[in-house]
Amino acid sequence: MVVGSPVPRSARPTPTDAFRLARRTWLRGDRLDMSALASELGIGRVTLYRWFGSREQLLVEVVWSAADRLLRQVDEQVDEQAGSVGSERVVAVVGGFLEGVIASPAMRAWIDHEGEAVMRLLTRRQPGFQPRLTAAIAALLERERSRGQWELPAEVSEVAYVIVRLIESYTYLDLITGETPDAERAMPILRMLLR
Missing domain, CATH: 1.10.10 (Arc Repressor Mutant, subunit A)
Incomplete structure (x- = not known):
């Protein structure tokens, strides 16, 4: 087709x-x-x-497919970079993902047209976007932890949830505070969290 x-x-x-x-x-x-x-x-x-089921569920499936693809691409790109291990690798992957989300013309158009609905759909447990992103970030954290490069001071699932909330906060910065979304602003906070 x-x-x-x-x-x-x-x-x-x-x-x-x-x-x-x-x-x-x-x-x-x-x-x-x-x-x-x-x-x-x-x-x-x-x-x-x-x-x-609904327009909202279809939107979540469509957006998850794009997010999952982006996360996998960034993960592969970071694998090709020398020296990215442990917490720095997590920062690189999450930072690259956040940059991609913020730079996405499709995501920006959707937020511009339906901002409140976007936040509702993607930041709540139902209809399923946030749990999938949290699980993907948890898998990333677990991979780095299992390589023996670094120890997390808290449960993987808890850290993954906080990272997802950080991603959300910086993705919707314009809706929340009126400021321009900027992935670079999130990086020092992410590094501090993952020390």
């Missing part, structure tokens, strides 16, 4: 087709409209809601 082209009418659209179209829509910085998405797929809105 070519990016931006509708699903051919002869093909029966699947949830995967809907997800891919929703992801392309979000990545372009366009508002995800369930009616428009269903129309482009040639299905009814009821089918789309049956597949994904």
Whole structure:
């Protein structure tokens, strides 16, 4: 399927087709409209809601797929850098991830259009974005700890949760304080936390 082209009418659209179209829509910085998405797929809105539950859940799945990909890319890039181990490796990965999130045109457009909803969807346990990000950060912490490079002064899950809250705070800095989001401002605090 070519990016931006509708699903051919002869093909029966699947949830995967809907997800891919929703992801392309979000990545372009366009508002995800369930009616428009269903129309482009040639299905009814009821089918789309049956597949994904709600617009919010579909958005969370789309954004998680982008966040997970970004986190993996940054993790691989940091692996290629010499000397990044232990807490400094965690700082490099989290910092690179935060920079990528802040620089994302899709994320900035979404925050500009639906800021309060974005914060609600991505900072609460339900519908599932924050627990996945917390688990991914916990896995990163555990990998570095298990290499024997550094010891954490608290439970991995607790430290991961605090790091995720730090990421959130700096991602939504403009909504919270009116200041421009800046990943560099978070780095000294992250280093202090991981000493």
